[in-house]
Amino acid sequence: MSYEFAERGSTEEVEEGRALAPKFDADGLVTCVTTDATTGGVLMVAHMNAEALARTIESGEAWYYSRSRRRLWRKGESSGHVQRVTEMRVDCDQDAVWIKVEQEGPGACHTGRRSCFYRAVPLGTAPSRSLVLELREGEKAFDPHAVYGAETK
Amino acid sequence: MSYEFAERGSTEEVEEGRALAPKFDADGLVTCVTTDATTGGVLMVAHMNAEALARTIESGEAWYYSRSRRRLWRKGESSGHVQRVTEMRVDCDQDAVWIKVEQEGPGACHTGRRSCFYRAVPLGTAPSRSLVLELREGEKAFDPHAVYGAETK
Numbered sequence: 319m320s321y322e323f324a325e326r327g328s329t330e331e332v333e334e335g336r337a338l339a340p341k342f343d344a345d346g347l348v349t350c351v352t353t354d355a356t357t358g359g360v361l362m363v364a365h366m367n368a369e370a371l372a373r374t375i376e377s378g379e380a381w382y383y384s385r386s387r388r389r390l391w392r393k394g395e396s397s398g399h400v401q402r403v404t405e406m407r408v409d410c411d412q413d414a415v416w417i418k419v420e421q422e423g424p425g426a427c428h429t430g431r432r433s434c435f436y437r438a439v440p441l442g443t444a445p446s447r448s449l450v451l452e453l454r455e456g457e458k459a460f461d462p463h464a465v466y467g468a469e470t471k
Numbered sequence: 472m473s474y475e476f477a478e479r480g481s482t483e484e485v486e487e488g489r490a491l492a493p494k495f496d497a498d499g500l501v502t503c504v505t506t507d508a509t510t511g512g513v514l515m516v517a518h519m520n521a522e523a524l525a526r527t528i529e530s531g532e533a534w535y536y537s538r539s540r541r542r543l544w545r546k547g548e549s550s551g552h553v554q555r556v557t558e559m560r561v562d563c564d565q566d567a568v569w570i571k572v573e574q575e576g577p578g579a580c581h582t583g584r585r586s587c588f589y590r591a592v593p594l595g596t597a598p599s600r601s602l603v604l605e606l607r608e609g610e611k612a613f614d615p616h617a618v619y620g621a622e623t624k
Contacts (some may be wrong), residue, residue: 321597333582336604338592349516351504359509360560363567364501376597407513407588407607410580414516415515416588427484435560435569440490444474444529451489454560 321372326412332355333410347383349391354433355398357416361426362434367417371450372430380419393435397465399423428466430458474525477566486541486563493524500536501566505579507586508557508571514579515587519568530555533572548617551577581619583611 321374332339340348347365354361366374367383370390374381380393380401394400401419408415425432437451477490477551484493493501498520507514519527523543527534533546533554547553554572561568578585590604 319597322599324600324602326492336590337600338598338602338604343550350504350545351513351516353511353513358506358590360504360506360513360569363504363569372598375592378594400555403594406592406594407496408604409516409587409589410582410584410589415592416516429563431563434562434567436563437489438562439528439533439559439561439568441528441556441559444472445491445525446475447477447490449477449491452490 319369319372319376321368321376322370323372329411332412338406338408339412340368340415341411342368343413345385347385348415350380350382351414351416352380352401353416353418355420359433360435361401361419361421361432371415374403374417375406380417393426394422396467397423399426399465401426424459428459428462430465431456432459432461472522472525472529472613474521474529476521476525480562482577490614492565493521493561493568494564497519498538500538501568503533503535504567504569504583505533506569506571511602512586513588514554514572514574514585524568527556527570528559533570535589546579547575549620550576552618554579562580577612577615581615583613583615583618 320403324339326339346367350364350366364382370381370383382391384391398423403417405418427434436456438454477492479492499520503517503519505514517535522538523534535544537544553575556570558571580587589606589609
């Protein structure tokens with residue numbers, strides 16, 4: 319596919335302008351926050367390289383770049399749990415995007431949950447080894463082994 | 472302050488366990504997504520080092536690590552726009568946290584907006600230099616120069 323982003327200009331241009339000039343990090347990635355268009359909850363945090371970002375914009379389906387597998391990754395390519403993007407936003411310095419998605423299937427997380435954020439951290443005390451995370455919506459919505467097989471994430 | 476996190480164990484332990492064992496990257500950081508506890512919208516994406524994470528957990532106020540300024544940063548220390556954390560979650564592989572906050576003052580973004588994500592990316596066409604971002608809630612909620620002075624972010 320053919321695509322092009324704008325050059326990074328001055329801070330003023332990047333923050334106040336209307337051109338999409340992403341700030342890819344040393345690994346060529348921007349951070350992507352993915353929220354559920356229905357509930358508003360955060361489903362996952364992942365990364366996009368230039369091609370994943372371009373494909374997401376063009377197709378309206380979420381594409382990411384897997385750092386562990388070092389390859390482009392269409393969300394749902396293994397699981398069928400595709401994400402249809404209803405809106406994409408970019409942040410002030412353009413090193414992060416936020417997509418709101420309609421999540422196909424029972425969940426976004428490779429562990430079988432709807433969201434990757436199924437554990438809460440208790441607040442009010444400095445963290446120690448005795449800190450115990452609390453489950454939130456931690457029930458598995460699907461069996462990851464049945465959906466992904468040997469592959470995970 | 473004194474704090475301690477758990478050692479990183481097996482994938483099973485990290486994903487299914489109840490211990491907080493953050494995966495800090497090569498720069499010693501985890502990604503933090505900050506949402507508005509009232510509206511559910513994403514206010515900002517930032518980073519926390521171990522101390523920022525520990526201080527946030529202990530105090531219930533958001534602390535970050537500024538990569539540009541290379542220092543610990545209590546949100547609101549310049550602007551007074553403190554963030555009170557109502558809930559913190561950690562993701563499956565524990566390299567990202569999600570905090571829901573009550574945002575003190577008019578906004579979280581150093582440009583003067585409530586959220587850093589005030590521009591939408593039009594979908595359906597491969598990105599080109601003619602792509603034009605669309606303003607969303609892009610009105611400035613405060614004057615950043617008056618609040619931050621010469622300092623930004």
